[in-house]
Amino acid sequence: MNDQPAGTTNDSGARLAAPCDEADVIFHGGEIVTAADSQESDPRPEAVAVKDGVIVHVGGHQEAVDRWQGPRTQVRDLAGRALLPGFIDAHGHLGGIGLQATLANLLAAPDGDVTDIASLQDKLRAWAKSPVGASSKWIIGFGHDDAMLAEGRHPTREDLDEVSTTRPVPAIHQSFHLGAVNSRGLRELGCTRATADPDGGVIRRRPGPIARPFGEPNGVLEETAFNPASEKATAGLPLTPLAALFGKGVASAASFGFTTGQEGGATLKNLKALRDAAALVPFKIDVVAYARAADVISPADQAGPWRPQACRPADAHGRPG
Numbered sequence: 001m002n003d004q005p006a007g008t009t010n011d012s013g014a015r016l017a018a019p020c021d022e023a024d025v026i027f028h029g030g031e032i033v034t035a036a037d038s039q040e041s042d043p044r045p046e047a048v049a050v051k052d053g054v055i056v057h058v059g060g061h062q063e064a065v066d067r068w069q070g071p072r073t074q075v076r077d078l079a080g081r082a083l084l085p086g087f088i089d090a091h092g093h094l095g096g097i098g099l100q101a102t103l104a105n106l107l108a109a110p111d112g113d114v115t116d117i118a119s120l121q122d123k124l125r126a127w128a129k130s131p132v133g134a135s136s137k138w139i140i141g142f143g144h145d146d147a148m149l150a151e152g153r154h155p156t157r158e159d160l161d162e163v164s165t166t167r168p169v170p171a172i173h174q175s176f177h178l179g180a181v182n183s184r185g186l187r188e189l190g191c192t193r194a195t196a197d198p199d200g201g202v203i204r205r206r207p208g209p210i211a212r213p214f215g216e217p218n219g220v221l222e223e224t225a226f227n228p229a230s231e232k233a234t235a236g237l238p239l240t241p242l243a244a245l246f247g248k249g250v251a252s253a254a255s256f257g258f259t260t261g262q263e264g265g266a267t268l269k270n271l272k273a274l275r276d277a278a279a280l281v282p283f284k285i286d287v288v289a290y291a292r293a294a295d296v297i298s299p300a301d302q303a304g305p306w307r308p309q310a311c312r313p314a315d316a317h318g319r320p321g
Contacts, residue, residue, distance in 0.1 A: 022070025032076025
């Protein structure tokens with residue numbers, strides 16, 4: 001967007017808004033999408049004016065200038081780009097977003113450049129040499145998608161052994177519901193051919209004749225079978241306080257146009273970290289934390305109404321869901 005200083009008069013000489021009425025910013029010069037049902041039939045808006053964080057005008061450009069532009073109003077030309085309403089995250093984990101921004105980026109285009117197993121391995125090797133990676137016991141990557149890899153499959157323990165045989169190496173799937181671990185990582189987890197699939201999880205096995213009693217793990221662990229790997233790996237990261245991860249997650253969400261972020265399944269530890277993060281740097285977006293009931297209320301109280309005021313983050317933008 002091109003910022004232009006606002007004048008005191010417009011081209012036609014019309015009186016501009018008095019200082020008490022003037023908007024803080026006026027957007028114009030691009031497609032303005034309101035997502036309103038009437039937008040298809042109504043004239044398309046030409047401008048949006050915002051004052052004190054509230055949209056005060058959606059409509060004609062000249063009307064915005066005449067009514068809302070003042071000497072201190074910023075005028076932003078969209079230069080043909082689209083202006084959209086803010087996005088609301090319906091299911092997310094801001095702490096996980098902050099963590100994702102800290103680990104090796106295994107995403108495919110357009111959010112990364114991993115295209116095959118070889119490029120995934122290169123990303124993990126490079127992260128292992130980074131300041132955070134060099135201080136971590138585990139070499140950790142996040143975001144691979146087997147459907148986007150040239151091989152059309154998950155990395156195996158053998159693939160990740162090529163990254164390291166002395167340090168555990170987990171590659172977390174972009175869904176965060178499964179991942180792959182190298183041979184050293186499987187040993188750290190105590191995962192062997194004698195390990196049964198846990199309730200709610202799957203340990204994928206090598207093809208061929210079954211090695212009794214269950215089969216040799218191929219490195220891919222699903223759901224509850226992978227949870228211990230992600231917990232052990234991230235617990236050993238030399239990170240700044242957890243609050244900093246939430247702050248990084250909030251900043252990342254805001255950079256992609258989200259105006260409401262979410263921390264689903266928040267523990268008491270995460271709720272405290274959210275309060276601390278908001279106290280350090282006030283949130284620019286709204287944050288809703290859906291707390292785990294078992295963590296914040298007793299079984300006797302779970303059937304009744306719950307008003308967890310004590311769990312509210314310090315900043316007004318945070319609230320429990």
